[in-house]
Amino acid sequence: MASLNHPADLKYSKTDEWVRVEGDQATIGITDYAQDQLGDVVYVEIPLAPGQQLSREQKFGDIESVKATSELVAPVSGEIVQINERLKDHPELVNEQPYGEGWMLVVKLSNPAELDDLMTADQYIAYLEGR
Amino acid sequence: MTREHAAAAPLKRTPLYEQHQALGARMVEFGGWEMPLQYSSILEEHRAVRMQAGLFDVSHMGEFQIEGPEALPFLQYLVPNDVGRLAINQALYTTLCLPTGGVIDDLLVYRLEAERYMVVVNAANIAKDLAWFQEQARRFSAVQIIDRSQETALLALQGPAAQAILQPLTPVDLAAIRYYRCLPGEVAGLACLISRTGYTGEDGFELYCEAPKAPLLWEHLLAAGKEHGLVPAGLGARDTLRLEAGYCLYGHELTEQTNPLEAGLAWTIKFEKGDFIGREALLRVREQGVARKLIGLEMLERRVPRGGYTIYDSDHDGASGSTGDNQRAIGVVTSGAPSPTLNKSIGMGYVEASRAVPEQLVQVEIGNRRLAARLVALPFYKRRK
Numbered sequence: 329m330a331s332l333n334h335p336a337d338l339k340y341s342k343t344d345e346w347v348r349v350e351g352d353q354a355t356i357g358i359t360d361y362a363q364d365q366l367g368d369v370v371y372v373e374i375p376l377a378p379g380q381q382l383s384r385e386q387k388f389g390d391i392e393s394v395k396a397t398s399e400l401v402a403p404v405s406g407e408i409v410q411i412n413e414r415l416k417d418h419p420e421l422v423n424e425q426p427y428g429e430g431w432m433l434v435v436k437l438s439n440p441a442e443l444d445d446l447m448t449a450d451q452y453i454a455y456l457e458g459r
Numbered sequence: 460m461t462r463e464h465a466a467a468a469p470l471k472r473t474p475l476y477e478q479h480q481a482l483g484a485r486m487v488e489f490g491g492w493e494m495p496l497q498y499s500s501i502l503e504e505h506r507a508v509r510m511q512a513g514l515f516d517v518s519h520m521g522e523f524q525i526e527g528p529e530a531l532p533f534l535q536y537l538v539p540n541d542v543g544r545l546a547i548n549q550a551l552y553t554t555l556c557l558p559t560g561g562v563i564d565d566l567l568v569y570r571l572e573a574e575r576y577m578v579v580v581n582a583a584n585i586a587k588d589l590a591w592f593q594e595q596a597r598r599f600s601a602v603q604i605i606d607r608s609q610e611t612a613l614l615a616l617q618g619p620a621a622q623a624i625l626q627p628l629t630p631v632d633l634a635a636i637r638y639y640r641c642l643p644g645e646v647a648g649l650a651c652l653i654s655r656t657g658y659t660g661e662d663g664f665e666l667y668c669e670a671p672k673a674p675l676l677w678e679h680l681l682a683a684g685k686e687h688g689l690v691p692a693g694l695g696a697r698d699t700l701r702l703e704a705g706y707c708l709y710g711h712e713l714t715e716q717t718n719p720l721e722a723g724l725a726w727t728i729k730f731e732k733g734d735f736i737g738r739e740a741l742l743r744v745r746e747q748g749v750a751r752k753l754i755g756l757e758m759l760e761r762r763v764p765r766g767g768y769t770i771y772d773s774d775h776d777g778a779s780g781s782t783g784d785n786q787r788a789i790g791v792v793t794s795g796a797p798s799p800t801l802n803k804s805i806g807m808g809y810v811e812a813s814r815a816v817p818e819q820l821v822q823v824e825i826g827n828r829r830l831a832a833r834l835v836a837l838p839f840y841k842r843r844k
Contacts, residue, residue, distance in 0.1 A: 367497060367500065367501055370797040371797070392763045394796055397765060
């Protein structure tokens with residue numbers, strides 16, 4: 329786990345998504361730990377569109393690696409502003425840049441108080457070590 | 460996200476465990492063993508085996524020595540394939556069947572001497588198979604079964620560059636070893652059985668050696684293969700490679716509830732050779748026809764079919780998403796993965812015999828949707844010779 333990167337300026341969920349808050353919007357992706365566990369990502373399916381409402385803990389898509397299929401779970405509630413369409417043709421971005429070009433969604437936060445329920449990087453690292 | 464569950468019993472390790480750790484392998488539980496899933500990436504390792512070569516540690520496999528004047532009649536009684544046609548230093552693939560025709564395991568049988576054979580079985584089935592062999596051996600007086608699994612290591616060097624990598628390390632003329640033949644000989648000064656076999660769909664060799672010698676053999680092979688693009692490859696790539704090659708995996712395509720005829724293994728059953736366990740049941744299946752057949756499928760979308768997913772009859776247009784009342788479940792997926800060679804999602808599964816026709820459009824239920832797929836003949840991949 330030493331070589332994995334979990335930036336201090338992000339918030340983390342127990343289902344291994346990260347959240348970057350900018351104003352009233354939040355960008356969402358999966359963590360370095362998650363992409364490392366999955367291995368080669370071959371497909372990301374997010375069957376949603378901008379304007380749709382997403383609630384916390386709602387499934388927002390599926391991610392397929394060579395070995396397994398996993399669900400993507402919303403760490404916060406909000407209205408979808410943008411979906412990363414590049415992932416359709418370049419799912420490997422999730423492996424290569426989980427916090428950069430591998431982002432998945434931007435939402436307009438509908439309940440910013442939910443952010444307090446997420447973990448800091450230090451808390452997330454401790455959480456990973458305990459599981 | 461996925462989570463790996465700790466197994467109840469301590470996991471067994473191969474003699475190459477330290478090599479895997481040093482290479483930074485991701486280890487997983489497989490059949491009671493702690494095995495390398497991948498070293499770099501399954502896709503990279505898969506492509507290396509198709510284009511250059513990969514080196515696999517498959518020391519978890521089991522090896523039984525069967526010897527004595529009755530070794531041949533014993534093996535002939537145990538397996539449906541014809542062990543009697545084996546020359547010395549020749550191998551065959553066969554199933555091991557119950558009286559019901561259900562598959563206990565699939566295995567390789569090598570004839571090493573006139574009255575000495577080696578049987579190679581799946582890791583998860585070693586104890587079960589050994590008990591079965593010993594039980595059946597009671598009907599024979601002159602056959603001895605010795606479990607050599609612990610003291611035997613097995614490395615698989617697979618890929619088009621395999622011979623070029625191995626030849627400088629051995630005095631044995633590798634070109635003289637044909638497919639499914641073997642020869643004892645030294646590799647890097649270490650005594651091995653060099654077998655031209657594999658589970659990847661590529662040319663290659665499987666090297667059996669004494670367990671304590673495996674680390675040295677592994678290091679020599681990796682060093683010799685470097686200039687040829689050889690990489691260590693894990694069970695992840697082994698699985699995607701065998702799937703493309705259309706090979707069955709025990710526990711998926713083969714179980715005690717499946718018979719070799721429906722698994723497409725009729726070529727391994729030699730009814731004319733005389734009696735063997737499961738013969739009557741398999742004859743009945745052959746006369747009546749199989750109820751279901753193992754067949755390949757290619758998704759028309761990018762989602763991946765996984766073992767256990769249900770296969771449905773399709774509307775005639777075969778489009779995804781339709782759920783007409785006329786659709787019924789006609790089968791089940793047994794294995795699936797994204798195919799790095801075909802660049803599409805592929806799988807294998809059992810489908811009702813009348814529906815198991817190549818080019819037939821079907822649907823696979825993935826999540827709560829039914830996505831279009833096309834049935835195709837196996838294998839997906841055949842190397843150019």
